[in-house]
Amino acid sequence: VNDRVDMAEQRRARLKIFMGYAAGVGKTYQMLSEAQELRSKGCDVVVGYFEPHSRKDTIDKASGLEFIPRKKVSYRGGAFEEMDTDAILGRQPHFAVVDEFPHTNVPGSERAKRWEDVQALLDAGINVLTTMNIQHLESLNDQVWHLTGIRVRETIPDWVVQQADAVVMIDLTPRALLHRLERGVVYGREKAERAMQNFFRESTLVALRELALRQAAHEVEHRIVQDASTAAAADGRAKDHAQHRILVHVTADPQTAMLIRRAKRVSDFLGAECFALVVEKTTDLAHLPQPEREAIGRHLNFARNLHLETRVLEGEDSASILVDFARRNEITQIFLARPRVRKWLPLFYPSLVQKVAAIAKDMQIVIVSGRGNPAKY
Amino acid sequence: MPTERRRKTPEELLRECQAEERAAVKKGHLKIFLGYASGVGKSFRMLDEARRRRERGQDVLVGAIQPQVPPEVEALLRKLEVIPLKQVDGGLAIDVDSILKRRPVVCFIDGLAYNNPPGLRHATRWQDVQDLLDAGIKVVGSINIQYIAELRDQVQEITGKKITETVPVAFIRSADEIEIVDAPPEEPIERTPQEQLDAKRREHQLSKLRELALVLAADVVDHELQRYLDEHGIQQHLGAQERLLVCITPRANVQDMFDSARVIAERFHGELIAAYVNQTNISPEDRESLEQKLAVARSAGAQIEILEGEDPVAAILDFARSRGITQLFIGHSQRSGIGARLWGNPVDKLIEKSAGMDVRIFPQ
Numbered sequence: 001v002n003d004r005v006d007m008a009e010q011r012r013a014r015l016k017i018f019m020g021y022a023a024g025v026g027k028t029y030q031m032l033s034e035a036q037e038l039r040s041k042g043c044d045v046v047v048g049y050f051e052p053h054s055r056k057d058t059i060d061k062a063s064g065l066e067f068i069p070r071k072k073v074s075y076r077g078g079a080f081e082e083m084d085t086d087a088i089l090g091r092q093p094h095f096a097v098v099d100e101f102p103h104t105n106v107p108g109s110e111r112a113k114r115w116e117d118v119q120a121l122l123d124a125g126i127n128v129l130t131t132m133n134i135q136h137l138e139s140l141n142d143q144v145w146h147l148t149g150i151r152v153r154e155t156i157p158d159w160v161v162q163q164a165d166a167v168v169m170i171d172l173t174p175r176a177l178l179h180r181l182e183r184g185v186v187y188g189r190e191k192a193e194r195a196m197q198n199f200f201r202e203s204t205l206v207a208l209r210e211l212a213l214r215q216a217a218h219e220v221e222h223r224i225v226q227d228a229s230t231a232a233a234a235d236g237r238a239k240d241h242a243q244h245r246i247l248v249h250v251t252a253d254p255q256t257a258m259l260i261r262r263a264k265r266v267s268d269f270l271g272a273e274c275f276a277l278v279v280e281k282t283t284d285l286a287h288l289p290q291p292e293r294e295a296i297g298r299h300l301n302f303a304r305n306l307h308l309e310t311r312v313l314e315g316e317d318s319a320s321i322l323v324d325f326a327r328r329n330e331i332t333q334i335f336l337a338r339p340r341v342r343k344w345l346p347l348f349y350p351s352l353v354q355k356v357a358a359i360a361k362d363m364q365i366v367i368v369s370g371r372g373n374p375a376k377y
Numbered sequence: 378m379p380t381e382r383r384r385k386t387p388e389e390l391l392r393e394c395q396a397e398e399r400a401a402v403k404k405g406h407l408k409i410f411l412g413y414a415s416g417v418g419k420s421f422r423m424l425d426e427a428r429r430r431r432e433r434g435q436d437v438l439v440g441a442i443q444p445q446v447p448p449e450v451e452a453l454l455r456k457l458e459v460i461p462l463k464q465v466d467g468g469l470a471i472d473v474d475s476i477l478k479r480r481p482v483v484c485f486i487d488g489l490a491y492n493n494p495p496g497l498r499h500a501t502r503w504q505d506v507q508d509l510l511d512a513g514i515k516v517v518g519s520i521n522i523q524y525i526a527e528l529r530d531q532v533q534e535i536t537g538k539k540i541t542e543t544v545p546v547a548f549i550r551s552a553d554e555i556e557i558v559d560a561p562p563e564e565p566i567e568r569t570p571q572e573q574l575d576a577k578r579r580e581h582q583l584s585k586l587r588e589l590a591l592v593l594a595a596d597v598v599d600h601e602l603q604r605y606l607d608e609h610g611i612q613q614h615l616g617a618q619e620r621l622l623v624c625i626t627p628r629a630n631v632q633d634m635f636d637s638a639r640v641i642a643e644r645f646h647g648e649l650i651a652a653y654v655n656q657t658n659i660s661p662e663d664r665e666s667l668e669q670k671l672a673v674a675r676s677a678g679a680q681i682e683i684l685e686g687e688d689p690v691a692a693i694l695d696f697a698r699s700r701g702i703t704q705l706f707i708g709h710s711q712r713s714g715i716g717a718r719l720w721g722n723p724v725d726k727l728i729e730k731s732a733g734m735d736v737r738i739f740p741q
Contacts, residue, residue, distance in 0.1 A: 169591065173408070173554040203605050210598040213557065214618065217591035217646055220584050227581065262735070269644040338732065354725060357738060361709045364637070365738040367728055 013127045015118070015164040017101065020133050021212035022205055023053075024180050025172040027131040028099055032061035034129060035097045039065065044094040048121070048128075049083040049114075051099045065097070073106050080106045085117040088126065095127045102136035102154045115160050134212040137161060138306060139265040142258045142370065147207045158268060159307050162222060169216040174205035218269070225271065244272035247331040249322055249352075250303065250310070251278070252288070252295035255337040255370065257302060262368045263335040264306050272333075276303035276310045277325055279318040319355035326363060333364040405510035408554040409489070410519040413590040414583055419519040419558045420446065420487050424453040426517065427485045431457065438481035440471050440509075441502070443488050457485075468494025471505045476514070483515045490524030490544045503544045520544060522590040535585045546593070555597045557590060592646050619647030622697050623679065623706040626653065627663035630741045631670045634706050635677035637739070641704070642678075651679040652696060654689040690726045697734060704735045 018027040028051070039045045046066045052059050068091060071084035082105050088096055098121070103114040111117050118128050135144045138155040145151050161167065172180075248263040250256055260276060267274040278285075278296055285293045300310050315321040326334055339351040350358070357365055412419040420443060431437045439459040446454065460476055462469040470493045476484055491502040499505050509516050523532045526543035533539055549555070599618055621638050625631055635651075642649040651674035653667065674681055686692030697705060710722035728736050 169557060169559040171557040171559060171594075173556050175554060176556075203602065203609075206598060206602045206605060210595050210602060210618070213591050213595035213598060214646055216559070217588050217595060218644070220588040220591065221644065221646075224581065224584050224588070266641075270640065338728070353728060357709065357724065362740045364740070365709075367736045367738070369732055369734055369736075 013122045013125050014166075015122055015127070016129050016166045016168065017161060017164045018129070018131045018170050019167050019212065019216060020131070020170045020172075021135075021208040022133060022177060024177055025170050027133075027170045028053075029055075029058050029061055030168070030170050031097060031099070031129050031131055032058065032065070035065055035095065036061065038095055046088065046091060046093040046096055048085075048088045048096040048098045049100070050097065066093075068096075073109060075106045075108055082106060082109055083114065083117055085110070085120055088121060089124050092124070093126060095129065096121055098128055098130045101130040101132040102156050104154050113156075115156050119160075132156065132161075134208065134215055137215065139261050139268070140211060140215065142261060143211060144208070146370075147211070148204050157306050158264070162219070162268070167216060167219045169212060171209075171213075174202050174209060177205060178202060222268070244270050244332045245330055246270075246272050246274045246333045246335060247322070247326050247329070248274065248276045248303070248308070248335045249279075249318075249337070250276045250296065250299050251337070252292040252299075253337055253340070254295070255340075255368075256295075256299045258370060259335055259337045259368050260299065260303050260306065260308065263366075264308060266333075266335075266366075274308045275329065275331070276300065276308045277322060278310075278312040279315055279321045280312065281314065281316065283312045283314045285312075319352055320359065323356060323360045323363075326360065331363065333366055334360065335366045335368055338367050338369040405513050406515045406554075407506075407510055407552045408515075408517045408556070409549060409552045410517070410556050410558055411522060411549070411590055411594055412519070412558040413522045413586040415521060417558050419521070420450050421453070422556075422558050423485060423487060423517060423519045424450060424457065427457055427483075428453055430483060436482040437485070438476065438479060438483070439485045439487070440476050441486040441488055465494045466496055468492075470494060470497055471502060473498075473505050473508055476509060477512055480512075481514065483517060484509055486516060486518040489518040489520045489548075490542045492542045501542075501544070503548050507548075520549070522586055522593065525549065525593065528589055528593075531589065532586065535582050549593065550597055550600055552597060553601075555594050557594045559587065559591070595646070619645040619704060620700060620702045621647055621649050621704045621706065622693075622700070622702040623649070623651045623674065624653070624693055624708075625651055625667070625670050625674065626708065627659070627666045627670070628741070629670065629708040630739065631673050634708070634739050635673055635679070637737075638679070638706055639677045647703075649677065649679045650682060650700065650702070651677075652682040652684050652693060654684045654686060654692045656689075690723050690730065693727065694730055697731070702734055704737060705731055706737050706739065708739050708741045 018031045020027040032050075035045050035047070046068050047062065048068050049070070050062055050067070052062070068084055068087050070081040071087070073080045073082050083098065098114065098118055101115055101118065105112060105114060105117075111120070118130060121128050134140060135148075135150075135152045136154055136156050137158060139158045141152060141155055244267070246263055246267045248260055250260070264274055266272070276299075278300065280296075281287050285296060288296070300312075303310050311325070313321055313325060322334065325331070334356060336353050336356060339353055353365075353367055410419045410423045424439070427437050427439060437457065439454065439457050441462055442454065442459065443450075458481075460472050460479065463472040463475075469491075471486065486502070486506055489503050489506060493500055493502060493505070499508075506516050506518060522528065523536065523538075523540060524543050525532075525546050527546045529540050529543060595618070619642070621642055623631070623634050623638050638649055641647065651671070653671075659667070671681060682696065684692040684696050686695070693705075696702075705727070707724055707727060710724040724738060
């Protein structure tokens with residue numbers, strides 16, 4: 001029993017994420033309230049980065065807290081301000097408040113992403129409180145596009161969020177949020193009007209909110225399952241082997257990003273291992289035209305970013321090589337993209353899906369489909 | 378999502394009628410603050426909304442407060458008009474008559490899950506609230522997930538506590554707005570190992586309750602979204618909910634499909650449906666095998682749908698579209714070789730026509 005407590009004590013600093021479904025639900029406000037509470041209990045708290053958005057309530061909440069001045073960065077003649085991670089590391093507070101977790105730093109910064117800066121703070125033993133919206137979670141990118149018609153570019157890999165010690169859902173009903181917008185609390189009047197025509201339509205907000213609630217429930221469930229297996233391992237019980245192993249077929253097809261996301265999401269949900277596999281005539285892809293070669297490279301990078309193991313195999317017959325790899329690696333599920341061609345010619349040109357289905361009747365095959373075009377209201 | 382022209386299903390027609398009825402008899406508006414434990418700050422969040430409304434000039438009244446309130450809530454209450462609970466035969470109840478007479482625009486009820494003392498018009502407080510709503514008063518109320526009637530067994534399993542005062546989930550679902558209060562404070566205090574273990578255990582309990590609350594809130598939001606889409610005549614499934622459809626055939630190996638479907642449905646908090654297409658010339662052996670498969674479906678907790686149609690693939694796809702299915706589960710085709718190549722097999726046909734859904738093919 002003592003061992004487990006020691007393990008818990010040795011682990012690194014805590015990360016807490018205040019998660020919302022839109023700007024203006026009150027994430028930063030809640031985070032600052034908590035920072036104030038920690039300060040009043042005598043904790044050493046600093047604000048590493050704070051985006052006031054000229055919201056009066058939020059600015060008031062920050063008063064009295066110690067701010068670490070931002071770092072000035074120049075890029076292409078423009079002046080930018082970023083979080084001064086080194087200064088926070090030098091100051092070594094017990095807690096750091098860092099707004100806007102998914103932010104991308106100006107090129108030339110030491111780290112490309114703010115979540116990487118936060119990682120550095122955690123590694124140095126500094127507890128971090130941070131904020132983000134559900135739209136920025138990598139695995140939800142396609143769903144968010146489907147719901148809103150907006151392709152979110154600044155994303156955070158799911159494993160980064162999953163390692164947080166707490167994800168708190170900051171909730172507000174869409175109606176209340178729209179009232180705030182109308183009253184000009186969130187943005188200035190003009191920007192508010194534009195926002196309400198786009199992202200802030202009521203139905204979009206309702207759908208995003210449902211997404212956020214389900215994701216939050218999933219995060220909770222994920223932690224319960226993980227805690228249970230950690231406890232089992234600590235008690236010397238047999239470790240729960242991942243029952244499923246998932247294989248994703250990576251090609252130059254633009255659908256591949258969606259395919260990887262979906263497979264990764266399912267494998268996260270099932271606690272399964274996930275592999276990404278390219279099958280081409282040559283492993284250096286030299287035979288391919290440049291755009292295709294680059295697309296495959298991008299997709300492999302993307303898969304690695306999401307912590308998938310990637311392989312490139314050589315061969316002509318993709319279907320049999322995929323299935324062969326699957327058999328040798330005890331894969332239980334193969335993820336393939338839905339074939340693009342509308343008219344099938346089964347006699348002469350069986351598609352990859354048909355070929356794989358014909359020879360892998362002992363495995364689960366998942367044919368992944370885009371969820372259609374973005375919603376129109 | 379496809380919005381192609383097709384005949385509406387009876388379910389869709391029913392929903393449309395309900396949407397119209399709702400619009401016609403719309404009475405008071407109900408908003409609920411849902412928390413997963415005491416101490417997460419429901420009362421404060423709710424009464425802070427009362428304060429803000431009052432400051433904006435709205436006619437606000439508090440109709441029920443908790444027996445014990447923390448200082449920050451007491452400070453809020455000093456700024457608000459309160460009609461106290463009335464004492465009846467050793468119990469407390471909302472003073473419905475006084476509230477109706479006073480007729481505020483918005484009435485705040487802190488704590489919806491209380492039983493009324495015997496002898497009153499209603500046995501429970503949420504029914505009193507229904508009277509206020511019927512009178513056209515907007516009600517904002519708070520409740521802890523532990524007091525939802527349908528979750529009583531689950532909550533008892535998690536907490537070991539027996540709950541006697543509950544509110545039916547249908548009442549929560551009828552809310553126009555629901556807001557979840559989900560902010561456990563950070564605990565900076567260093568603790569002894571024993572305290573840490575106790576905290577861990579409590580955290581585990583709270584996590585489970587929190588999950589229940591989040592899923593319930595998501596369900597309410599899903600209904601709200603569906604209502605919105607129905608009212609605007611949009612035939613589209615937009616929710617974030619996964620809906621799984623397992624296709625049953627007499628020869629299918631359904632055990633694996635349902636084992637997998639159940640896990641996925643649980644993890645995604647999704648809906649699980651099983652369907653088979655009725656066939657007239659079915660042999661007695663197949664009939665019996667089908668019955669066994671339906672029994673497996675039932676024990677996996679699936680809703681069962683029996684479909685009609687000449688073309689089984691079309692029947693499945695029509696149904697899947699009408700229900701916004703996101704994942705379709707089928708068995709590998711039995712046909713192979715030249716026959717399958719010449720005539721195509723049903724699995725291929727299903728894949729070809731199921732744009733917008735994932736198809737998961739299972740070993741037989």
